[in-house]
Amino acid sequence: MRREEDSYSEREYRRRRGNLLLKCLIALLILLIIGLSALLVYEFRFRQYQNPWEQKDESAGAGGQSTGEVQVTETAAEEAALPDAEEASLESKANRLALQYDYDEAIALLRSSDGYDRNDRFKQLVSSYETTKAGCSPYPIDQVTHVFFHSLVWDDAKAFDGDEYEAGYNQVMTTASEFDSILNQMYNRGFVMVSLHDMVDVAEDGSVTQKEILLPPGKTPFVLSQDDCSYYHYMDGDGFPSKLIVADDGKVKNAYIEDDGSVSVGDYDVVPIVDTFVEQHPDFSYHGHKGIVALTGYEGVLGYRTDEVYKTRQEDRVTDFQRIFFETHPDFDFDQEVAEATKVADAMKAEGWEFASHTWGHINPRQHTVDDVARDSSRWHDWVEPVVGKTDVLIFAFGADIGDWQPYTYDNPYFAHYKSMGFNIFCNVDASTKAWVQVGPDFLRQGRRNLDGYRMYYSPDLVSDLFDVDIAWDENRPTPVPPM
Ligand SMILES: [Zn+2]
Numbered sequence: 232m233r234r235e236e237d238s239y240s241e242r243e244y245r246r247r248r249g250n251l252l253l254k255c256l257i258a259l260l261i262l263l264i265i266g267l268s269a270l271l272v273y274e275f276r277f278r279q280y281q282n283p284w285e286q287k288d289e290s291a292g293a294g295g296q297s298t299g300e301v302q303v304t305e306t307a308a309e310e311a312a313l314p315d316a317e318e319a320s321l322e323s324k325a326n327r328l329a330l331q332y333d334y335d336e337a338i339a340l341l342r343s344s345d346g347y348d349r350n351d352r353f354k355q356l357v358s359s360y361e362t363t364k365a366g367c368s369p370y371p372i373d374q375v376t377h378v379f380f381h382s383l384v385w386d387d388a389k390a391f392d393g394d395e396y397e398a399g400y401n402q403v404m405t406t407a408s409e410f411d412s413i414l415n416q417m418y419n420r421g422f423v424m425v426s427l428h429d430m431v432d433v434a435e436d437g438s439v440t441q442k443e444i445l446l447p448p449g450k451t452p453f454v455l456s457q458d459d460c461s462y463y464h465y466m467d468g469d470g471f472p473s474k475l476i477v478a479d480d481g482k483v484k485n486a487y488i489e490d491d492g493s494v495s496v497g498d499y500d501v502v503p504i505v506d507t508f509v510e511q512h513p514d515f516s517y518h519g520h521k522g523i524v525a526l527t528g529y530e531g532v533l534g535y536r537t538d539e540v541y542k543t544r545q546e547d548r549v550t551d552f553q554r555i556f557f558e559t560h561p562d563f564d565f566d567q568e569v570a571e572a573t574k575v576a577d578a579m580k581a582e583g584w585e586f587a588s589h590t591w592g593h594i595n596p597r598q599h600t601v602d603d604v605a606r607d608s609s610r611w612h613d614w615v616e617p618v619v620g621k622t623d624v625l626i627f628a629f630g631a632d633i634g635d636w637q638p639y640t641y642d643n644p645y646f647a648h649y650k651s652m653g654f655n656i657f658c659n660v661d662a663s664t665k666a667w668v669q670v671g672p673d674f675l676r677q678g679r680r681n682l683d684g685y686r687m688y689y690s691p692d693l694v695s696d697l698f699d700v701d702i703a704w705d706e707n708r709p710t711p712v713p714p715m
Contacts, residue, residue: 318344318350318352318353321340321341321344322341322352322353322356324340325337325338325340325341325356325360326356327513328340329360329363330513330514331513331514331516331517331518331519332367332423332445332446332447332450332514332517332518333518333519334360334361334363334364334367335364336518337356337357337360338357338360338361341353341356341357342357363447364445366447366448367445367446367447368445368446368448369443369444369445370444370445370446370450370451370452372430372431372441372442372444372668372670373666373668373670374665374666374668375425375430375444375452375453375454375666375668375677376451376453376454376665376666376680376696376697377453377454377455377456377658377666377677377678377679377680378453378454378455378456378679378680378681378682378697379455379456379457379458379525379626379660379679379680379681379682380404380405380410380455380456380457380458380501380681380682380683381403381404381405381457381458381459381683382404382457382459382460382462382466382471382472382500382501383404383405383406383407383410383471383499383500383501383504384400384404384405384406384407384470384471385406385407385470385471385472385485385487385499385500386470387406387470387705387707387708388470388707389468389469389470390404390406390469390470390471391707391708391709392469394469396465396466396469397709398713400469400684401684401685401708401709401712401713402683402684402685402712402713402715403681403683403684403685404683404684405682405683405684406705406707406708407499407500407504408705409687409703409704409705410501410504411504412698412702412703413682413697413698413703414504414505414508414515416697416698416699416702416703417453417697417698418508418512418515420451420697420698421449421450421451422450422451422452422453422515422697423446423450423451423452423453423514423515423516423517424452424453424454424455424505424509424515424516424517424520424521424522425444425452425453425454425517425520426454426517426518426520426521426523426585427454427523427585427624427656427658427675427677428520428585428656429442429444429452429517429518429520430442430444430454430668430670430675430677431655431656431670431675433623433655433656437650437653437655437673438672438673439655439670439671439672439673439674439675441670444517446517452517453697454522454523454677454679455501455505455521455522455523456522456523456524456525456587456626456658456679457501457502457522457523457524457525458525458589458626458628459525459526459527459589459593460475460500460501460502460524460525460526460532460533461526461527461530461531461532461533461534462474462533462534463530463552464530464552464553464555464556465552471499471500472485472486472487472499472500472534473485473486473487473488473494473534474486474533474534474535474575475500475502475503475533475534475575475579476496476571476575477574477575477578478496481578482503482506482578483502483503483506483575483578483579483582484496484497484498484503485497485498485499485500485502485503486534487499501522501524502521502522502524502579502584505521505522506521506582509521509583516583519583520583520585521582521583521584521585522584522585523584523585523586523587523624523626524579524584524585524586524587525586525587525588525589525624525626526586526587526588526589526615526619527589527590527591527592527593527615527628528591528592528610528611528614528615529591529592529593530552530553531568531572532572532576532615532618532619533572533575533576535568535569535571535572535575535618536556536563536565536568537565537568537569537572537614537615537618538614539610539613539614540553541553541556541563541565541568542565544557569617569618572618573617573618576618576619576620580620585622585624586619586620586622586624587622587624587625587626587656587658588608588611588615588622588624588625588626588654589626589627589628590607590608590611590625590627590628591607591608591610591611591614591615592607592610593628593629594607594628595627595628595629595631596627596631596633596645597631597632597633597645601644601645601648604645604648605648608648608649608652612652621653622654623653623654623655623656624654624655624656624657624658625649625654625656625657625658626658626679627657627658627659627660630659630660630661630679630681631659632657632659633645633646633649633657634646636669638669638671638674639657639671639674639676646674650673650674655673655674655675656674656675656676656677657674657675657676657677658676658677658678658679659676659678659679660678660679660680660681661678661679661680662678662679662680662681662686662690662693663693664678665680665696666678680693680694680697682694682697682698684708684712685712685715687700687703687704687712688708688710688711688712689712689714
């Protein structure tokens with residue numbers, strides 16, 4: 232009996248072991264198939280955006296300098312002596328300039344070096360820059376697209392937590408992971424970040440003329456802006472960083488307040504994310520230019536409480552948010568706050584960022600009298616400009632404008648006012664078309680495209696020239712995105 236039992240269980244054991252082996256084999260096969268399909272999907276969805284210019288360059292030789300420092304260096308090294316440390320540093324500076332399409336500066340830098348006449352290596356580099364520049368062509372200014380973002384959602388769970396602000400974040404904000412994907416996709420499609428001031432020259436007298444943006448084949452310029460980079464009080468605790476700071480290494484980073492009150496420093500919003508991206512991909516930036524940050528003033532700038540009201544604490548102007556801020560920050564020092572904000576703004580400008588007015592009070596000008604608008608403008612002038620410096624760019628709040636599609640004229644009292652305050656470049660929001668640019672005798676106007684939850688959810692086709700929403704979309708975003 233026992234023996235039979237034994238042999239029975241042994242048979243059963245062998246049968247089960249056979250089954251198990253078969254199951255394992257099937258599972259392995261399934262895993263293999265999944266792996267292969269993932270690889271295929273990756274190849275087709277991600278690799279297809281390889282920059283054609285870069286691919287071409289890999290076989291282009293010395294003429295195609297723009298592939299990168301390595302190639303230039305190696306090509307030159309084949310025929311010229313190795314440089315000393317000083318030459319090497321000069322060479323890498325020149326290569327970076329050329330990578331960012333500033334061939335004239337790159338050439339001037341090497342030509343002005345000591346002993347250039349006897350330096351075959353540098354001469355060879357200069358001739359490669361000249362060849363690359365000769366292959367560039369001016370991009371039509373009226374075809375330049377402009378995309379914009381608000382503060383990025385860093386912690387999805389906190390932003391999309393069902394509170395009264397969730398709907399707004401879901402509509403007009405982009406999450407950090409979506410932004411990363413958008414940057415990568417745009418870079419892989421050959422987009423290059425330019426400044427509004429690369430599009431036009433503004434003379435002393437405020438007259439405006441078109442400039443030339445010279446790019447190699449396959450490259451497409453675009454303007455990037457960020458609105459309301461103020462880290463408003465209402466966003467506290469909702470998954471956004473608290474401010475921009477200058478880190479110990481001199482780089483601009485975000486400070487983020489964790490649940491336990493500790494402060495993390497890192498790339499949590501547009502500015503440091505783009506800075507790090509351009510460090511790794513210098514050719515994403517034209518002449519080292521980055522985006523334009525549009526600022527209001529009523530709760531300060533860049534996360535610093537630098538507005539007049541934080542200094543005066545004038546009873547009838549202090550909001551509930553500000554009252555709570557004063558209560559929870561008894562050591563608040565206004566002058567120190569302004570000094571720190573100024574340090575950040577200076578570091579940003581040194582990194583290629585520019586600033587724009589978003590009006591002091593986030594107003595739609597035409598809903599106010601010109602006198603009221605003038606008071607708003609002087610507040611920006613008195614309390615924001617000392618921190619971020621002069622700017623001639625006005626990025627309207629609410630995507631508003633001070634006129635219809637027809638060119639501005641001085642008959643328009645709002646235009647006359649803003650010109651008198653030194654503004655020459657005006658941006659509204661127009662996502663219906665890839666580019667809307669109007670260059671008048673004394674102004675540049677450009678429509679901007681919102682790359683936010685609302686746009687991605689309701690009209691992904693309107694951004695398909697820039698990136699694929701299916702790839703960028705953050706699954707943590709609640710759907711449907713609430714209609715406007
Ligand atoms: Zn705004």
